[in-house]
Amino acid sequence: MTQDLYDIPLYRPPSEANSLILQLTIGCSHNKCTFCTMYKAKKYREKSTEEIKEHINRAKQNHLIADKIFLADGNVLVMETEKLLSIIEKLYKQFPKLRRVTCYAGPRDILAKSEDQLLALKDAGLKMLYLGVESGSTEILRNVNKGVSADEMVEAGQKVKKCGINLSCMIISGLGGQSLWETHAVESAKVINSISPRFLSLLTLYIDGGTVLEKEIAAGNFKLLSPRQILEETKLMLENLQVNNCIFRSNHASNYIALQGTLNKDKAKLIKQVNAALNSKEFKEGCH
Template identity: 55%
Template sequence: MYNYPLYRPPSEAYSLILQLSHGCSHNKCTFCYMYKDKNFYIKSIEEIKEHINWGKEQYPDASRIFLADGNALVLPTPVLLEVLQDLKDNFPYLQRISCYAAPKDLLKKGLDELKELQKAGLSLLYLGVESGCDGVLKKVNKGVTSEEMIIAGKKAIDAGFQLSTMVILGLGGKKLWRSHAEKTAEVISAINPNYFSPLTLMLEGDTPLAKEVQRGEFELLSPDEIMEELRLMIENLDLENCVFRCNHASNYVPLKGILNKDKAKILAEIEGIKKIRNFKNEFYRGL
């Protein structure tokens, strides 16, 4: 039933995944290997309904549904509304519907459209911010500026969605790490999301970024440098009641808390980690 590979955020581990599209409509980020072998494709409404019927037979009690692949929010709003209604009609225990949202999808849809989708049951969006530094965003080909990222994130919140944001530690390399830390904190603070998760850069496959590393054009940060980058980022964050989770498989150490409430505690933990250097072995970092 699935077109592989299939990805979902860690917090969707127990969700029913329904594929509305294959791949990512952008598919140009230099660090991303996820959908490189997939041609972007939006399923027909008939194909989507077939998948929903399959899901209903397999997991009739599903309470959480994640709409895949890389940016299901790119689907036309009327199609999404029809899908959301179908899900409501077919899954009586449904509590949460979520998907990845690319910043361009949020920018393209009107605020009223987004509000309509939220009211129809799409409750949680995952936004890959990656960095708040324009130099980094441009270099990795994210396709938007930091200002556009802020507009996209705030629009999601204004529309009533729960917003989960991800950034990538190490994405600025040795040249841009400081700006990456400070500007990312600025952008995340401006968005003020409900959830904030730093992941750590991993090189997989022959992505353009992996090739830059091979050619010596991009220098990876060491685990100690990653911790200093994270420390600086957290120090500069100003958030209201944001769930902070640094527990992705790619991270060198797990950290969690509520920001700003637990900022001092998290910073102290980072200082401790910098001393004892209990980093996850490189071999165990992965998905």
């Protein structure tokens, strides 16, 4: 990666590890979630057409054979559709091996696009969107300042699917804290059931210094789950998930145990794995 090509820090989903990253926007236009520091040091802005052209030309010098491109930063879908369309079309012309373009998408950005606009983006080659659902509980979404309700999250996810774009959803284990862990598990499963995404990833809440959530913990207003409680929550969520052909991953560095399978086919096996961990010495109450 040519370091001076990017405004760092740069983030991408684990599944985009081998993708060329093109930075069309800097930061996140929302940037208000209480648990997130990803783009706190960046002031949101969209790159100009000239900057993007230069960025693509320079990236091309090193990555002409790129077959996957991830568009950064936090929510490229906020860009005006015509501009995004012309960039994606250009990418397929300039990178002869390109077979997919993907990006993160905020729920409000999805809702702001019409179905025709999303269909046009899909036809141009936008193959998958990564949607941070975080929680299926409206109360928790409000607490963390996500900016949408659970119903709006469902509407956004269903809209993406209706337009034929693959969808990868993320849920954050532990986001409800001790007081709302059951609500978080059950309501998140409900939202995922209603969206029925192709991919579902479970990450674990990590408290970064400087977040609003860190201050809430210090003030005693939010109590983190223990590793054992995180596993209890995962188990309850899995028990409530009813989806078909959904590739489930909980194997991020933040997760206490690695889980991977296809739901609902592998649900019993995944729950068995969680039970085995819960019965292990490592996760017995008091060990953490």
